Amino acid sequence: MIGSFFHSPKHRRFSMPFRYYNPEKEEMQDREDRIKKELGIHEKKGTDSDYRPNIRGQFRRAMNHSSKTASGERRRSNTRLLLLIVIISLAAYLLFKF
Incomplete structure (x- = not known):
């Protein structure tokens, strides 16, 4: 009875398995990137590294408005x-006058 009165629960461990992780595919991609870098082959990806969004001053203008x-x-x-x-x-x- 006294043991259940002062019961403290055990800690729970966090365990989240990787869902979409394929180590062979990642290793192959790293190897391809390293070889392309050595050969000087540059691929166009979806994002441009020189891209800068045009947001300078927009917050200030909105707040001023x-x-x-x-x-x-x-x-x-x-x-x-x-x-x-x-x-x-x-x-x-x-x-009060009248």
């Missing part, structure tokens, strides 16, 4: 708030 719209919204909100305060003040003045 959104800040302009946000500042306009803020200005309109402040104007509405000021107008509401004036109306309530006028109503309170007229209520």
Whole structure:
């Protein structure tokens, strides 16, 4: 009874087998790459090593655009708030005067 009261579970081991790993194919590919490099043969692959995405400044431009719209919204909100305060003040003045 006391042993089951202070029971601590055993740790679980993480074991994930390789699903799509073929060591012979990988070794053959490495050997082919090494031979092609020695012979000076260059293959065009799907990706270009000189490729640079054109993202410079896009985040800053997007944030600048959104800040302009946000500042306009803020200005309109402040104007509405000021107008509401004036109306309530006028109503309170007229209520307490009469």
